[in-house]
Amino acid sequence: MISGHRLSKGDYDHRHLNTDEIWQELSILFSSRSRNSASYKYGFFKSILDNLYNVDDDMKLTFDQLFGKFAEIYWNLVTKYRIAQMPAGKSAAVVTVINDFVQKNNIMAGIPFESLTDDQKITLQTKVKNKCKQNVVGALYGDTGCIFYAFDKKEEWIRINPQVYSYVCKRKTALEKLNYYEWAKYLEKVNTEETTVNLLSKLDESSKRSNLSVYRQILFDEFESRQCFYCGRPLREDGIQVDHFIPWAFIKDDKLWNMVLSCRNCNNKKRDKLAPDIYLRKLVTRNKDIQMHYYKEGIRKFSQSIDLRGSEEMKNYRPGGLMQIYTYARENGYNEIWTP
Template identity: 50%
Template sequence: MAGFDLKEGMYEARNVSDDELWSAFACVFSSKSRNDSSYKFGFLKAIIDNLYNVDANLKLSFDQLFNKFGEIYWNLILKYGLRQKAVTNDNRETYLEQVLHAAVEKYKILEPIPYESLTAEMMLDISHQVKMKCKKYVVGALFEDTNRLFYSFSKKEEWIQINPVMYEFVCKHKVIIEKLNYYEWARFLERVNEETVAVKLLNKIDESTKRNNLAIYRQILYEEFESKTCFYCGKQLSPDKIDVDHFIPWSFIKDDNLWNLVLACPSCNRKKNDKLPAGDYLAALVHRNQHILIEAYRPEMKNYQERMVRYVYNWAKINGYDKIWQPERRKVLV
């Protein structure tokens, strides 16, 4: 049975060398992998962007994955006008394009708007429609293309469970795997789109899930969970001069996790930029997150694990984020 037809699959639990793990991804990025659409590249990005949202058993729900999947393609298809499949004789759209264009009509959206501007109800509806249309083929196809080493899955129960050996491997080589995926994805899009549309493809793919409006998080952090001072230098923050900073850079995380967001003064946010803060700030972040867990239950913290924060910080360093930053004026840390 072809991989895309499988209703469930189990990863091969055995000792595997790094060479064999690299080979599993090489299959995805080689000509051996059949790609009628860009879905496998998009699904791989959805998994990678959710790496740090797994539960204690390394499981991700289809809702988590296809919410990210829908966000990626909302921007690529509607914002940037990129086709995800070669033109057919009848000019038929992919199921995914049909779902997104139907949503535009349903919600009377007159012009392309960023995914972040949709209401929570719209996002929920769209990601559900995307899941129902796309889970049938893409989950089993990527499972098969990675030589049954990446994850187990159940379409009935709607989850994937990442192989622990593969999970550690992907976390250690995240940036390289991500770039390979972007490169092959961009090559595919170049083949199926007109030259006038297919410009700066790597940037468009990379930023397809980047949200510029972090106001909701600013409000949560400012009013409920932190003192009103810069997380890094301790400077008093005025309401009109507050930045939300990704403690571990967004360019590595590729997600807006509440546990990774802190309030900073504009100066610290600008100077820190794409660097990791010094290690003692990591302990302060863990302490802050424990406060969030105690004070209120939030869905954003559902799968939060203290040890995961420390792992992600170290994986970022392994992936090249080795320029450590700290402000000239330091906050007194707990």
């Protein structure tokens, strides 16, 4: 195992790996052999898992994507749930950045990340990125035996090894649970009993947003989706629900290509289940329309920030990718099908 945190860039090992070899390296992260003592590696591993389906054609994730999640996760753990990340008297760099930001901006105690303004989010994410990229990226690289990803701190990206990518996608839920377990075990040592009540749920929901109204705005107002995606009944303004087509519990991310509008009834019944294949194809068609729209708009330049956000979220979308994620969801245990 190498100490990777000082490296400015690194490539992954290109040899062919069988599943045993991949597991041998990844499991170091969850063992006592791992070098890091802070909670970073768990938080950064979660940032990668939450971003797994946002890779571009080259398997790259940018530091903005990764540290965007990282900042959100730690913001909620630190300010919303008050969970310490290091023993008393010590402060993790990310916590220092967050606390400074709270003070400077007079932010009310306990507010969730999603309630910050867009400007505040970007400022905070950039600060967290600049402070944490030095140690975190190279450290996890070293802790996973240099097989997981290549990285470049100057160009600010990681590129996931395709062999490890498909390994992780097929076992995402299990790896995520293992990560929470080890993370929780670490956090229990540095926190009081009261703070760690429901700790696993707090970790799991540290990047969950409850306000999805932006998707309602995009889909209902911009794209005039006026019927429930599932049952086809007309949507009443007061009963519109934003639904993750592939359940949030699996995907842990909000992106326009996975968002549909539904009636209350369908949303309540669907929960963490998958809809049948025919709805997957319907979503692929719907997404194609959205892409076409943004393609045409792109020529005229976006006038509204909401369009900009929508088109940004469609950037790395591929229909084949969506179908693959649907299969991954089933392989990870989301195999209960709900038919409207």
